[in-house]
Amino acid sequence: MDTIVLDLKGLSCPLPVLKANKAIKELIPGDMLEILATDPAAPKDFEVFCENTGHQLTSSTVEGDVFRIVLTKQD
Template sequence: MHFDRELDVKGLNCPLPILRTKKALSEMSPGEVLHVLATDPGSVKDFQAFARQTGNELLSGADLNQALPTAIFEFYLKRK
């Protein structure tokens, strides 16, 4: 998927992935897409709630490495 900016928040736990995502989105233009990589298992629900509460669109969320000891979660958010 095409994205305009990437944010790596692997190794960070709640609430840091959301806070860094919020900051990154605030620096982007409406319609631009942010690609986020995270390792916090709670980030799946956190990003869903974040999108609902802020109006930014969660285009995709997936677990990239289900077989590895540490899962990597990938999210694409479109700035409102």
């Protein structure tokens, strides 16, 4: 099980979700994608993304102005 970090700080919606979607397609089920984003909409956007794609929203935290969102790829 691998964890890939995707630094998307400074990008606005819809770019973080589009780039994360492209990156998660390269992973195998069980791998994690850790996303760093500054877009205030990112936590909700990735919640909806997971609901629509079936991937798991493993964690969502904020550190200063950076959102750290971890997704786990599902089948």
